[in-house]
Amino acid sequence: MERLMQGHRKFLAEVFPRRRDQFHLLAETQAPEWLFITCSDSRVLPDLFLGTGPGDLFITRNAGNVVPITGQDVDGVTATIEYAVEVLKVKHAILCGHSDCGAMKAALDRRSLEKLPKASRWLRHVEAAFSHRQPLNPADGASAELAALIRGNVVAQWLNLKAQPSVARALVEGRLTVHGWYYDILTGHIERYDEQMRRFLPLLG
Numbered sequence: 001m002e003r004l005m006q007g008h009r010k011f012l013a014e015v016f017p018r019r020r021d022q023f024h025l026l027a028e029t030q031a032p033e034w035l036f037i038t039c040s041d042s043r044v045l046p047d048l049f050l051g052t053g054p055g056d057l058f059i060t061r062n063a064g065n066v067v068p069i070t071g072q073d074v075d076g077v078t079a080t081i082e083y084a085v086e087v088l089k090v091k092h093a094i095l096c097g098h099s100d101c102g103a104m105k106a107a108l109d110r111r112s113l114e115k116l117p118k119a120s121r122w123l124r125h126v127e128a129a130f131s132h133r134q135p136l137n138p139a140d141g142a143s144a145e146l147a148a149l150i151r152g153n154v155v156a157q158w159l160n161l162k163a164q165p166s167v168a169r170a171l172v173e174g175r176l177t178v179h180g181w182y183y184d185i186l187t188g189h190i191e192r193y194d195e196q197m198r199r200f201l202p203l204l205g
Contacts, residue, residue, distance in 0.1 A: 019054075022054065022055070023054065026054055026055045030055055030058075030088070031055070031088065032055060032056055032057055032058040032084075032088060032090060033056070033090060033091050033092060034052075034057050034058065034090060034091070034092045034094060035057075035058050035059075035060075035080075035081065035084040035088075035090045035092070035093040036057045036058065036060075036096065037059075037061075037065055037067060037077070037081070037093070037095050037157075037161065038059070038061055038065050038095075038096040039061060039062070039065045039096075039098055039103065040061045040062055040063050041101065041102065043098070043100075043185050044096070044098050046059065046096070049183065049188060049190070058088060058090060060076070060080040060081070062076075062077055062122075063102075063103045063119060063122060063123070064107075064122070065095060065096060065097050065098075065157055066122065066123075067081070067095065067125075067157045067160040067161045067164065068125055069125070069160055069163070078164060081093070081161070081164050081166065081167065082164070082165075082166045085167055085170050085176060089175070090176070091175070091176065091177065092176070092177050092178075092179060093161060093176060093177070093178045094178075094179045094181055095157050095178070095179065096154075096181040096182075096183055097151070097181070097182050098150070098183040099143065099147060099184045099185045100143065101146075101150050101153075103119075103123060104126065104129065104146060104149050105146060106120075107123055107126050107129065107130075107149065107153075108146065108149065125160075126157075128156035128159075128160075129152040129153035129156045130149070130152065131156070132153070132155040132156045133148050133151075134148045134155070134199065134200060135148065135199070136148050147182075150182065151182050151191075151200055154180045154181065154182055154193060155193060157180075158179075158180035158193060162178050179193075180192065181193070181203065182200055189202065189203070189204075190202075190203040190204075
């Protein structure tokens with residue numbers, strides 16, 4: 001805890017004073033342009049690798065960057081998506097998976113979930129990833145099989161995102177664009193899913 005307290009002291013002494021006006025505005029309202037859906041993994045830091053800051057991204061995170069299939073149940077992910085699209089009127093929704101994803105490792109080896117009943121139930125939402133598994137990429141080395149499945153999960157969850165009622169309406173109205181991304185922790189690079197080519201391409205290609 002001491003490390004966190006030291007970090008907060010530094011924030012109050014060095015960061016907050018320089019951005020006081022910005023935080024004053026954010027204390028009263030928010031108008032993010034991007035909804036960012038990603039994994040809970042501690043190594044995935046959108047503000048760091050995208051150069052964004054307070055008020056820029058409306059973020060929701062969960063194990064496996066899952067977007068549950070629309071149904072009668074209420075869950076935090078789809079409620080967040082609905083709010084972002086209908087109330088905040090975000091212009092872009094980004095579904096971002098990442099390399100070395102523990103959730104997808106568990107999907108490949110269910111034995112690791114024997115003592116995690118809630119996680120096991122949650123990961124039923126990633127089963128469609130196997131149907132969208134991407135071609136093996138030699139650049140992924142020994143992790144190629146896992147990376148192919150992770151990219152497949154990005155596609156599966158991207159499709160689930162587009163099927164959300166609020167998102168589907170916004171797409172028809174032309175006020176929202178939906179993206180599927182894969183972030184490589186080792187290299188820092190991002191790939192985007194190209195719907196027409198049905199493959200992942202460099203974001204900065």
